[in-house]
Amino acid sequence: MRYRLNVVEKSLRDQKWQIVGFGIAFLAMSALIVYIWPSYRTTVASIQLPEAVQALLGSDLAYSTAAGFVSAEYFSWIPILLIVYTVIQGTGAIAGEEGSGTIDLLMSQPLTRSGMVVQKTVAVCIGSALIAGFGFLGFLLSIPFVDIEITLKGAALACANMLPMALLYYAVSLWFGSVLPNRAYASGGAIALATAGYFFNTIASAVSSLSWFKYGSPFYYYGAGLPMVKGIDWSHVLLLLGVAALFVGLTVRSFARRDITIGGASNLRLRDMLGRVLG
Amino acid sequence: MAPAIELRSVFKDYGRVRALRGIDLTIESGQIFGFLGPNGAGKTTTIRILLDLIRPTSGTASVLGLDSQRESVEVRRRCGYLPGDLRMYEGMRGSAFLDLIDSFRPQKRDPQYRRELLERLELDPSMPIRALSKGNKQKMGLVQALMHRPDVLILDEPTSGLDPLVQQEVAKLLEEAVAGGRTVFFSSHVLPEVERLSHAVAIIREGTIAAVEDIARLKSRAVHVLEITFAEPPPTGLFALPGVRELHRDGNTVHIQALDGLDAAIKVIAAYHIVDLRTEQPSLEDFFLAHYSASAEEKDRDALPAERR
Numbered sequence: 001m002r003y004r005l006n007v008v009e010k011s012l013r014d015q016k017w018q019i020v021g022f023g024i025a026f027l028a029m030s031a032l033i034v035y036i037w038p039s040y041r042t043t044v045a046s047i048q049l050p051e052a053v054q055a056l057l058g059s060d061l062a063y064s065t066a067a068g069f070v071s072a073e074y075f076s077w078i079p080i081l082l083i084v085y086t087v088i089q090g091t092g093a094i095a096g097e098e099g100s101g102t103i104d105l106l107m108s109q110p111l112t113r114s115g116m117v118v119q120k121t122v123a124v125c126i127g128s129a130l131i132a133g134f135g136f137l138g139f140l141l142s143i144p145f146v147d148i149e150i151t152l153k154g155a156a157l158a159c160a161n162m163l164p165m166a167l168l169y170y171a172v173s174l175w176f177g178s179v180l181p182n183r184a185y186a187s188g189g190a191i192a193l194a195t196a197g198y199f200f201n202t203i204a205s206a207v208s209s210l211s212w213f214k215y216g217s218p219f220y221y222y223g224a225g226l227p228m229v230k231g232i233d234w235s236h237v238l239l240l241l242g243v244a245a246l247f248v249g250l251t252v253r254s255f256a257r258r259d260i261t262i263g264g265a266s267n268l269r270l271r272d273m274l275g276r277v278l279g
Numbered sequence: 280m281a282p283a284i285e286l287r288s289v290f291k292d293y294g295r296v297r298a299l300r301g302i303d304l305t306i307e308s309g310q311i312f313g314f315l316g317p318n319g320a321g322k323t324t325t326i327r328i329l330l331d332l333i334r335p336t337s338g339t340a341s342v343l344g345l346d347s348q349r350e351s352v353e354v355r356r357r358c359g360y361l362p363g364d365l366r367m368y369e370g371m372r373g374s375a376f377l378d379l380i381d382s383f384r385p386q387k388r389d390p391q392y393r394r395e396l397l398e399r400l401e402l403d404p405s406m407p408i409r410a411l412s413k414g415n416k417q418k419m420g421l422v423q424a425l426m427h428r429p430d431v432l433i434l435d436e437p438t439s440g441l442d443p444l445v446q447q448e449v450a451k452l453l454e455e456a457v458a459g460g461r462t463v464f465f466s467s468h469v470l471p472e473v474e475r476l477s478h479a480v481a482i483i484r485e486g487t488i489a490a491v492e493d494i495a496r497l498k499s500r501a502v503h504v505l506e507i508t509f510a511e512p513p514p515t516g517l518f519a520l521p522g523v524r525e526l527h528r529d530g531n532t533v534h535i536q537a538l539d540g541l542d543a544a545i546k547v548i549a550a551y552h553i554v555d556l557r558t559e560q561p562s563l564e565d566f567f568l569a570h571y572s573a574s575a576e577e578k579d580r581d582a583l584p585a586e587r588r
Contacts, residue, residue: 006382014370101366105423108330109383110356259333262364 007106007116011123015089019127022085023134026078030138030155033073037066037148044069055205058224066149071225074135075158079222082131082166083194086124090173091186093120094255098181101262114252117174121248128166132159154228161232164240165222169194171247178255179276189277218243281344283308283431283462284329289338291324291486298324300486302338306464306479308430311457313477313494314466321486322466323363326435330360342431356384359424363435363466365416373404373411373419380423387427396422399448413440425452432456434465438472450476503537504559505544510552517547 012019044064054060058076061068094117097103107113139155173190180186197217204214214220221236284306291299299321306312316322327333328340331351340347342354367376381388397404400418411419417440424432432453438446453463453476467473473480474494482489509531518525518533522540525533531554537544548556 006379009382010379014368101364102368104327104332104362104364105360105367105380105420107332108355108358108360108362109380110352111383112352260327262362262366 005119005122007111007119008123008126011089011093011120012126015123015127018085018088019130022081022131025081026131026135027138027141029078030074030135031142032138033070034139034142034146034148034150037069038146040069041066052206056202058201058219058222059226061225061229067154067225067228070148070150070155071158071228075162075225075228078135079162079165080194080198082128082162083169085131086128086166086170087173087187087190087194089120089124089127090170090190091177091183093117093124093174093177094251095177095181095183095186098261099183099263103260104262107260113256117248117252117255121170121174124170125163125167128163128170129160132162132166135159135162150228157227157232158225161222161227161237164237164244165218168218168240168244168247171244171251175247175251175254176277178251178258181261280308281341282306283343284312284464285339285341285344286325286328287339289325289328289340290336291321291328291333292336298486299328299335302483302486302488304481304488304491306462306481308343308462309457309460310478311453311463311465311476313473313480314464314483315468315470315473315480316466316483317468320483322468322483323435325483326360326363326433326464326466329433330355330358357430359427359429359432359434361420361424361432361434361437363439365420367408367416367419369409370407372407373402376408376419377404377423377426381426384427387429389426389428392428393422393426396425396452399452400445414442414445417441418445421449421452425456428456428459428461430461432461432463432465434463436467437465438467446472503541505535505537506532506555506557506559507535507548507553508532508555509548510554513551518544520544520547 047064049057049063054063057063057068057072059068059071061071063069063072094103097106107116136156136159139150139152139159143150143152143155169190172193173186176186176189177183180189197219200213201217201219204211204217204220218240221233221240223233223236226233282305284304286302286304289299289302290297302321302325304325314322314325324333328335329342329347331347331354334348343357345354345357347354368379371379377393381393396402400422402415402418402422404419406415408416408419417437421434421437424434437453438449441449453465457463463477465476474497477494479491479493480497481491504526512531513528513533518535520540520543522538523544524536524538526536527534535544
């Protein structure tokens with residue numbers, strides 16, 4: 001069985017320092033936010049944020065509560081770092097290997113193209129879980145020692161809740177990397193979508209006439225720190241994971257049907273790119 | 280027994296560019312088969328189709344009777360491949376890289392043979408790949424292709440970047456592989472290399488197979504290019520002999536190309552006072568011009584009436 005997971009193993013080895021690097025940032029931030037809570041508690045207790053500002057915090061948890069504070073200062077923005085990691089991996093999986101030319105030797109091994117994509121996806125699931133886990137470790141090293149109204153279980157749920165959205169952006173960037181075999185183009189496309197997702201959710205929350213925008217944003221379904229208070233919204237998780245699975249499936253389909261390029265594609269015109277993306 | 284490699288009417292278009300124009304080729308097992316052609320003729324495209332890295336626009340390819348597309352995993356399990364544009368994971372150490380390649384075929388691991396290959400090619404696997412010279416990278420590529428003793432070795436320009444001594448060692452390794460019943464299919468754009476290494480050769484030109492030749496026969500049909508300097512300007516039409524072509528003359532010096540008319544040419548010049556005589560290594564282009572341009576023209580002529588019908 002071991003050899004069937006060799007691409008998972010290789011990918012994780014390649015990513016180990018990234019995982020550790022992102023992980024340390026997650027750990028440091030989560031612990032720091034919890035440790036500073038007692039000194040902010042009284043300051044923020046009286047704060048009533050205007051609706052528009054509250055909207056920027058990614059959830060409707062009140063900033064004056066511990067959960068609202070941790071949500072705004074950690075869970076509202078830290079997934080963007082996780083998305084940076086998953087987009088790096090997603091564009092690297094196919095477009096990166098084609099760009100560096102290593103894909104020829106990899107795909108000349110007895111390995112199916114779908115097997116390659118699935119193994120790389122498994123590696124990213126493990127890597128993302130480890131990074132989010134580092135974040136939880138920060139809570140584990142702080143919550144028991146601080147007077148804060150957050151449970152470890154709530155923190156664990158909110159950490160785990162980051163994964164579906166990060167994997168969705170992974171899957172989108174993977175697919176971009178397959179249809180535009182060029183890492184720069186694929187990263188550009190995926191980052192643009194992530195940024196749009198973040199702002200759509202924020203703007204939708206702030207401007208009531210645009211509130212329907214939020215349904216198009218993965219950040220809405222993510223919900224920042226809400227799982228600390230309300231538990232996980234499984235319908236949202238399933239929706240995000242479903243879209244992620246759809247894009248992994250589209251990638252497998254497009255990658256299985258096309259030629260493997262060496263050096264990837266470059267100098268694509270916008271029209272060509274749109275043609276490839278729209279199939 | 281199924282042939283080691285079989286290509287039938289394989290066409291490949293890249294957009295509007297037609298890279299392969301109907302490749303038909305059958306290679307029986309147990310030989311070293313050279314695939315000779317100038318750069319851009321379609322060698323790499325053909326090779327990558329065999330391993331299902333790219334898909335033909337039409338036609339079929341098979342390896343050991345297995346369809347390259349439908350049974351691609353099994354094809355790749357039984358092949359060792361050296362890419363023409365060899366890129367490895369630069370950050371890995373050689374030994375870790377070979378372990379990775381090994382991990383795809385655990386049932387065929389042969390650590391002793393791997394060590395032997397490394398020793399014979401004088402390659403240190405403890406070095407990171409990025410620190411290897413071009414020649415050493417090529418050796419690493421050869422080791423990963425050979426180390427499982429695959430039934431078919433598909434090597435794209437295997438001796439590129441290797442010094443002559445190493446090339447000899449590689450030739451020995453390939454001969455040993457074939458002696459063990461395996462098949463080697465390798466591409467090259469260098470005629471003498473193909474002559475030296477292989478038993479048979481297919482010549483590809485502009486996406487079609489121009490000829491398939493036995494090397495022994497090819498050698499007997501070698502092209503000789505002679506540069507003869509006479510003491511006096513020789514008479515015109517001196518070399519109007521069968522199998523001899525006068526290429527050009529420059530004062531007292533005449534360049535001739537002799538196919539099967541070498542003996543006749545030497546006998547003719549023996550009657551004159553010769554100041555200097557040089558032979559040139561024929562280039563691949565000379566070889567093609569001498570052997571195939573005439574037959575291609577004939578083919579075109581033959582094809583015309585058929586098209587008109």
